[in-house]
Amino acid sequence: MAEINFTVNGRAHEVEVEARTLLVHLLRDTLHLTGTHVGCDTSQCGSCTVLLNGRGVKSCTVLAVQADGAEVTTIEGIGSRGALHPLQEAFRQEHGLQCGFCTPGMIMSSIDLLAGNANPSEAEIRHALDGNLCRCTGYHNIVKAVQHAARAMAGGASAIGSE
Amino acid sequence: MTTTTAPRAPLIGSSPKRKEDGRFITGTGRYTDDINMPGQLHAAFVRSPYAHAKIRSIDSSAALAMPGIHAVITGEELKAAGVNPLPPGWLHPGIQIAEFWPLAVGQVSHVGNAVAAVLADSPALARDAADAVVVDYDEQPAVAEGVDALKPGAPQVHEKIPGNVVFRWALGDADATDTAMQGARSIVRQHLTNQRLIANAIEPRASLANYDVAADEVTLYVTSQNPHVHRLIMGAFVLGLPEHKFRVIAPDVGGGFGSKIFIYPEECVVAWASKSLGRPVKWTATRSEAFVSDAQGRDHDTHVEMAFDEGGKIVALRVRTVANLGAYLTLFAPAVPTYLYGTVMSGPYNIPAIHVEVTAAYTNTTPVDAYRGAGRPEATYALERTMDVAAHQLGIDGAELRRRNLIPKDAFPFQTAVALQYDSGNYEPALDRALAMIDYPQLRAEQAEGRTKGKYLGIGLSTYIEACGLAPSHVVGSLGAQAGLYESGVVRVHPTGKVTVLTGSHAHGQGHETTFAQIVAHELGCGIDDVEVVHGDTGRVPFGMGTYGSRSGAVGGAALFSAAQKVKEKGRKIAAHLLEAAPEDVDFADGSYFVKGSPGTSKAFGEIALAAYLAHNIPADMEPGLEATTFFNPANFVFPFGTHVAVVEVDVETGSVQLIRYVAVDDFGNVINPMIVDGQLHGGITQGASQALWEGAQYDSNGQLLTGSMMNYALPKAEFLPMFETDRTVTPSPVNPLGVKGAGEAGTIASTAAVANAVIDALAPFGITHLDMPLTPSKIWEAVNAARGGN
Numbered sequence: 020m021a022e023i024n025f026t027v028n029g030r031a032h033e034v035e036v037e038a039r040t041l042l043v044h045l046l047r048d049t050l051h052l053t054g055t056h057v058g059c060d061t062s063q064c065g066s067c068t069v070l071l072n073g074r075g076v077k078s079c080t081v082l083a084v085q086a087d088g089a090e091v092t093t094i095e096g097i098g099s100r101g102a103l104h105p106l107q108e109a110f111r112q113e114h115g116l117q118c119g120f121c122t123p124g125m126i127m128s129s130i131d132l133l134a135g136n137a138n139p140s141e142a143e144i145r146h147a148l149d150g151n152l153c154r155c156t157g158y159h160n161i162v163k164a165v166q167h168a169a170r171a172m173a174g175g176a177s178a179i180g181s182e
Numbered sequence: 183m184t185t186t187t188a189p190r191a192p193l194i195g196s197s198p199k200r201k202e203d204g205r206f207i208t209g210t211g212r213y214t215d216d217i218n219m220p221g222q223l224h225a226a227f228v229r230s231p232y233a234h235a236k237i238r239s240i241d242s243s244a245a246l247a248m249p250g251i252h253a254v255i256t257g258e259e260l261k262a263a264g265v266n267p268l269p270p271g272w273l274h275p276g277i278q279i280a281e282f283w284p285l286a287v288g289q290v291s292h293v294g295n296a297v298a299a300v301l302a303d304s305p306a307l308a309r310d311a312a313d314a315v316v317v318d319y320d321e322q323p324a325v326a327e328g329v330d331a332l333k334p335g336a337p338q339v340h341e342k343i344p345g346n347v348v349f350r351w352a353l354g355d356a357d358a359t360d361t362a363m364q365g366a367r368s369i370v371r372q373h374l375t376n377q378r379l380i381a382n383a384i385e386p387r388a389s390l391a392n393y394d395v396a397a398d399e400v401t402l403y404v405t406s407q408n409p410h411v412h413r414l415i416m417g418a419f420v421l422g423l424p425e426h427k428f429r430v431i432a433p434d435v436g437g438g439f440g441s442k443i444f445i446y447p448e449e450c451v452v453a454w455a456s457k458s459l460g461r462p463v464k465w466t467a468t469r470s471e472a473f474v475s476d477a478q479g480r481d482h483d484t485h486v487e488m489a490f491d492e493g494g495k496i497v498a499l500r501v502r503t504v505a506n507l508g509a510y511l512t513l514f515a516p517a518v519p520t521y522l523y524g525t526v527m528s529g530p531y532n533i534p535a536i537h538v539e540v541t542a543a544y545t546n547t548t549p550v551d552a553y554r555g556a557g558r559p560e561a562t563y564a565l566e567r568t569m570d571v572a573a574h575q576l577g578i579d580g581a582e583l584r585r586r587n588l589i590p591k592d593a594f595p596f597q598t599a600v601a602l603q604y605d606s607g608n609y610e611p612a613l614d615r616a617l618a619m620i621d622y623p624q625l626r627a628e629q630a631e632g633r634t635k636g637k638y639l640g641i642g643l644s645t646y647i648e649a650c651g652l653a654p655s656h657v658v659g660s661l662g663a664q665a666g667l668y669e670s671g672v673v674r675v676h677p678t679g680k681v682t683v684l685t686g687s688h689a690h691g692q693g694h695e696t697t698f699a700q701i702v703a704h705e706l707g708c709g710i711d712d713v714e715v716v717h718g719d720t721g722r723v724p725f726g727m728g729t730y731g732s733r734s735g736a737v738g739g740a741a742l743f744s745a746a747q748k749v750k751e752k753g754r755k756i757a758a759h760l761l762e763a764a765p766e767d768v769d770f771a772d773g774s775y776f777v778k779g780s781p782g783t784s785k786a787f788g789e790i791a792l793a794a795y796l797a798h799n800i801p802a803d804m805e806p807g808l809e810a811t812t813f814f815n816p817a818n819f820v821f822p823f824g825t826h827v828a829v830v831e832v833d834v835e836t837g838s839v840q841l842i843r844y845v846a847v848d849d850f851g852n853v854i855n856p857m858i859v860d861g862q863l864h865g866g867i868t869q870g871a872s873q874a875l876w877e878g879a880q881y882d883s884n885g886q887l888l889t890g891s892m893m894n895y896a897l898p899k900a901e902f903l904p905m906f907e908t909d910r911t912v913t914p915s916p917v918n919p920l921g922v923k924g925a926g927e928a929g930t931i932a933s934t935a936a937v938a939n940a941v942i943d944a945l946a947p948f949g950i951t952h953l954d955m956p957l958t959p960s961k962i963w964e965a966v967n968a969a970r971g972g973n
Contacts, residue, residue: 039306053216054209056436058384059469063892066384094209107207111199114857117865118691119206120213120385120436145900152892154384154437155691157868158900160861 023087027052028096036083043067043078045086046093054094054123058152065151068124068131069093075131077150094123097130106130106168115164117155125151129165138169193704194920197857201710202695211434214388214403215466222390222462223252225452226308228298228315229474230290233324233546233885234337237288237317240298245311250303254315255455257285257297265454268445269419270511271411273662274520277349280340280544282510284420284447284454290319291339291509292548293887294474296447301455301463324546324885328506329483331543339509339544348507348542349516353524354600359537362498366489370572375954376560378481378506378879380473380889381553382897383690385436387476388466389449391456399427400457404449406432406718407442407688408728411665413720415445415513421454428453432718435690439869440552441476442690443730444512448475473890478879479553481506482519482560486568494578494586498535501527501564505542508549514730515551516542521661522557522649522731528598529565530609530647530823531587536599546885552730554869555930558648566644566935570942571951580939581617584645585610602649604821605916608849612911613645616825616847619907625829633947640944642828644936650924651820651917652731667733668815670726671741673702673749675808677795679788681706681713686726687738688718691865692926693858694734700854701739701920705746707773707787724811732822732924735854740918741814747919748810753790759801760785760793820915820923824848826932828871828940834948837963839875839941845907848928851914852921859925864906866929872898873930874937878956896956 020035027050036045046052046069055078058064067078070092098104106126109115116122125148132139132147139147144165145158153161205211242254260283267281281287286297298315302308323337330336331346339346363369390403400423406412409430416430417423435442448465456463467475482503489498505519524538573580589596591608598604620641629639652658655666672684683702687694699713706713716722726738750770757775758765761783769778776784785793790808793799797806829843846863853859876896880888889895914921934955941957942950948969953961 037306047216052209053213054211056213056385057215057466058386058436059892061469061891061893063897064384064469094207098208100204100208100210103207110207111203114200114861116203116206117693117861118383118385118437119202119211119434120383122206123209126207141905142901145903148900152384152897152899154382154439154869154897155865156861157864157866157898157906158903159864159906162900162905 021084023084025086025088026090028092038084040083041079042081042083042086045083046078052093052095056120056123058120063152064121065128066121066124068127068151070127070130073134075128094126105171109164109168109171113160113164113167115156115160121151121153125153125161129168132165133169133172137173193700193710194854197855198696198700198710200693200696201699202693213385213434213436214390214405217390217403217433219390219392219462222464223301223303223459224305224308225455225463225465226300226305226312227296227448228300228312228317230286230293230295230297232290232319232321233293233326234322234339235290235319236322237286237290237297238320239318241316242298244316245300245314248311248314250307251300251311253301253459255285255299255451257283257287260285260454261287264422266420268447268450269415270516271513271664272517273664274349274351274516277516278343278347280343280510284450292546293885294471294548295509299451299455301459326545326547326881326883326885328481328504328543328545331545332504332541339546343544346544348511348544351520351540352538354537355535356537358535359498359500362535363487363489363500366497367492368576369487369489370568370575372486372568372571372952374484374486374564374567374952376480376482376484376563377955378550379479379553379873379877380879380895381439381441381476381479383437383439383441386467386469386472387442387446387448389452390462390464391453392462393457393460395460399429400453401429401431402449402453403431403433405435405442406430407435407438407690407730409688409718409720410686410725411728412445416450416453420445420450429721432688438690439554440479440556440730443514444477444551470891473895474548474887477512477549477551478508479550480560481550484564486564488568488572490572490576494576494583496531496533496587499527499533501538503540505540506545506547506550507542508545508547510549512549512551515549517663518552518557523561525600525602526558526561526647526649527565527600529562530589530645532589532593533599538600547881554866555927556731558927559870559931559934562644562646562931563935567938570939574946574951580643581613581622584643585613588645602819604647605818606913607647607821607823608911608913609645609823612823612847612849613825615909615911616827616845619845619847619909620827620829620843638832638834638944640830640832640940642936642938642940642943644826644932644939646932647821647823648928648931649819649821650732650927651736651816652733653816654818655815666815667727668813669733669738669741670724670811670813671738671745672724672809672811673742673745675749675791677792679708679791681708683713683715683742684723685715685717685738685742686723686728687734688729692729692734692862693855697735697854697858698739698742701742702746705743705750732926735922736820736915736918736924737814737816739854739920739922741812743919744812744814745810748812749808752808753787755804756790756793756800757785760799816917818917820851820917822848822850822923822925822928824928824932826936828936830937830940830944832941832944832962834966837959837966839957839962841871841904841937843907844904846929846932847909847911849911849913850925851912851923853910854922860908862925863908863929866927867906867933868898868903870930870933871937873934874955874957876956
């Protein structure tokens, strides 16, 4: 067992983990942050995407011990029903989700994209979401949602992860 | 009375944002794997590495000696405890049913066949111990392809089923078809395969069962599209759990596409183990397990013969198909390549004589069942691909050939040669609109110009119909379905006027919480936030049949519309009583009852609801309360139709294909929420296009799945796709009071053929008239290279 100290959604945690524990399982099973999903076992689907020190990572491909000392942000940490992040609002406005399972990962990857490119082209959005699979939407409305959020954020809406 | 008039504005036909999105975008959705119970054990399954083997012995001793291990369960143990095989839900005369045990008994028949279950304190411990269970297999010869399984001398998948034939099935008039073929001017023949697909809903299957000793009741959370069907089949047929002591909850479900209709071995084991051990038991599939254990889709090998007269009109159609159903029959498997396939073989065309023959084969592969579209994409692909081959052969433009054969709008109701009666349709405007949107003549000119410069554009059409809104119960019953396909709906008005709606449909992405609220709110004159839609819980919702076959709006929505009408009628009687008027003199509009011609004399709906529950002053012969239930049993299928056009560019030097435009014009009748319908279409188009270009399950000749992960099974990504251009025509369905048709599968049904046709069209200059899907770069490059005389 190993002891790690890290911050999740602004809250400090000190936890003991088995060395083989993946970050996604620590988040889901120990911290009960079930908004981060597991859709595959080969790092293809991107449902488990979170921000690690501000950058998007697939939390199924990070050992929990690698997050020692890090700041992790999950879907639960970017906004709430009463105060949505611009990307959360944009996904709702543009019908960028159907079953909702890939959605947290899509939103976290999109935050990572917009943090580095505030006004991406359609092609850049599609390329940036290469590591996130959606089986419901055909991506059409996801692309529109990211464009919508980019416009909203350029207009002054706040954005976590944009530092 | 005006309250039963068909709905128009404002809520039906508008696109409010989805009520369910709040939880999904904030990470507070509740999927099965998100649920945990105190004291729960975790299951892991031991699975066969062989496609076909006899089980000599299973040694669990090493696994049981490991820390945190509570039990190892085998098939023999379940059988001895009285557990039964999983039954198929649709039977044909002469069908041969192989026993599908929740855990293998005596033999395994496909790679991934569950052999034993290990229960442990954590998923990791369960997995470790599953790897320590020693199964002594006696490997047997295997067969993976349906056509191979039917050859003389093929390996026998099941000893008691000679020749691996599940059933032979035919539809249509063989003699009339033969006669018409003999008299035809020309016959176009095409052999084609419709490759096997793997659904890959992004949420893997999962189940969590809890046995409540005090109540003697099992509660099962499961990734299901139809929880009541799960309860019925598992309770009555497999486990022997009485329905009133067995509750099935399908909470948020992360996509289904058919794969979560079926009752699977794992959830049966989980439910049984929970009761047997007296502990909650949980299992969540890994994606690797999903690839070998989720029912797969399609897998047809088909010969088409299409006969034409001198005017380019189809006079006869003969289709012979071998359907590979895999190792066992899951719930809908026998229906998919038969009644969901042969019955739509007329497409949108007037074809006087049709004969369809299907032979279904057992193979040593994962079972095959309904996958988005289920039979109808296979039929549409066979028909539309052959139409393009015919257009090429006859020297008639593909759009023109289709137009000549469309059923004219004054021919409805139209009796096809394959059993269905299309009740409504008007096909030509959709074709015209799609061709206009794509600017067909201009595009053909660009194509011709491009070819002179080494640029290979392809234009592919698909004119389709589908039969959905499953289904008229008496019809499907006469065809072998073991249950009717009606739907339940309850509208429960609370004393304050707020409304709870219960539906037997189940949403796993379709947005029922919004569209069903729209239907009821529209009828009762309230807002959609005043209506809560409850689904997916047999403990709360009356018996219902669930969601598949694009049925929820046309059947489930119709049930709710009807229940809302009943509520409104009861309200009218209460209002008349309070307003001291005759019920026929009371009207309802904008959430109020009023005396006709005297709108000032009115009662708000909420006042009526309160009066109904206070019951101090209601008509003497009336029961208190304001609630109604409808079981809606449709009189016919609904028949969406449309024209899709795909435009691709093929780089013949590399074989790569870029889908550059996609136009879809569909007719879903009246549309409740256009935003949601468009979303369904986008996803459907993508899945169909993906079959044409990328996806395909590959087994080797020993039955090993070579495409067993997302690393080697190509799912569509954002970068592969364009924005979709959609439009609609509106021909309301006459079989339900909303005039709606299903929209969940149409995109998939139409798009595979449109995209495949576009690629082959691009390759026409090389004399290529057909390639089997998926149309991968290597396949295209090889065909072009061969056409150029290379080797």
